[in-house]
Amino acid sequence: MSHGDFAQLLEMYGLRFPSVEASPSPPSSSVGTHGTTVIAVKFDQGVLNVADRRATAGNAIFSEDAEKILKLDDETLIAIAGSYAAAFEAVRFLQHSLKYYARSQLQEMSLEGKLSEVSRVLSRALPSALQGIGGFLPIVSAFDRAKNEGRIFFYDVMGARFESREFGAAGSGAERIRGSFEYIVRTKGPFHTMKLEQALSETLLLLEIAASLDTATGGIRHSLPLAKIVTAEGIFDVPEETLRSIQKTLVKE
């Protein structure tokens, strides 16, 4: 028995997580809705996350209003790409898991603990990911109080965790723009020294490029992307007006 373990609590209450388990029937990759491109980059105050608003189901655009950046708790952001159903259930699980730990054990879970919890969730979702129906990739952004800096972690589908110095991206559109991050870092300098304004316009442009190379990515033309930051003061939404003015400049060019 591990104290403060939310998965065990759910078992005690007869609740299953993940609620969808892999079935022995042949896989079908067209089942379910998928979120596409999410980006995390550092800036001088912390970490910025941006994502387009598109969710697709096969060739169909399912929603242009999807939210793919979510709060895990008051100092941790998670951005998700891949199976929407699996990712959302995982995030809901993680949110409750962290709150449950803090409240039942009367102490906060460490950043390391939170990151392992994300790995565990991914490994639980692995059977359905292997079937091609429930795979998703998270990027976790946190403000590390001990080091006084923002940190970015990304995962593979089995739950292996990697830390990134400057940026992280996931989703179908992200694969196509990987090289562009490197280009920006080498020509314009590292993201972690940029002001928020610059980091925002670089990442929105990256989203727009991703949209032009990937049909599943919504980009910034049709609907305003979502942007959140995590800093020493907590988590904040980037206001719509700010995004709109950057959108205007970029789309005109």
Added chain:
Amino acid sequence: MAFTPYDWQQTLRQKADYVEDRLREGSPIVGLSCHEGVLLVTVRRSQQRKIFEIYDRLAFAGLGNQSDLETIRQIAVDFAHAEGFARSPHDVSIQRVVGVALSPALKQSFSDPLRLPLVVRGLFAQLGDSPQDDLFYLLNYDGEFSLAHRCGVAAGTEGAREAMERVLTAFTQKTPKRDAALEKALEAWAVGRREAGATSASDWRAVLAEALETSAVEAALLERHSRRERCFRLLSAEELKPFLLR
């Protein structure tokens, strides 16, 4: 060994006496609605906390055995989080936590002749969108519970509870600000302490001052307009200081 109805009644009475004896000297708990949220206040002798976060808008404080407070707290936290995940955080209410998860379990444990009763009297508070929607549930060791608005009190004796409620009821006609509420809560606490006969001082400030020689104020706020996910927080020593020096 067979139990006759007489034995059973006798057992319950003895158990009740046993619990009441142990609760009598317990430090009272005050809950108060204010503009900024819901305030829970007590004074504790030991280092152990008496006020706890249960769920997004729920808090709990109690008097009695620390281990029994812990039992109640764990049941409430477990139930709230399993429900909040299975349905939604909006489906976790004080009524379900106290009325459904805790009260029947406490009742059963209390009326089982072979079990030691829990020595606990708890106050649950639920933060609403406005002070009128705040709720307080008083939960007794025998599983009985009662609902109150605006303010709630848990104390070692009936007399202390009534005296404390008299202090608070007149005051809560209009919604107070946090600092005024905190001061009133400390007054109510001291009145309850005096009523329970645990002190020789008569003025409430003197009662409080006497208690603070060996004890410390513990106060928590469920913040109404917090932008944080978790709106529960313990007030810091810094925030409490101005109320302790006078």
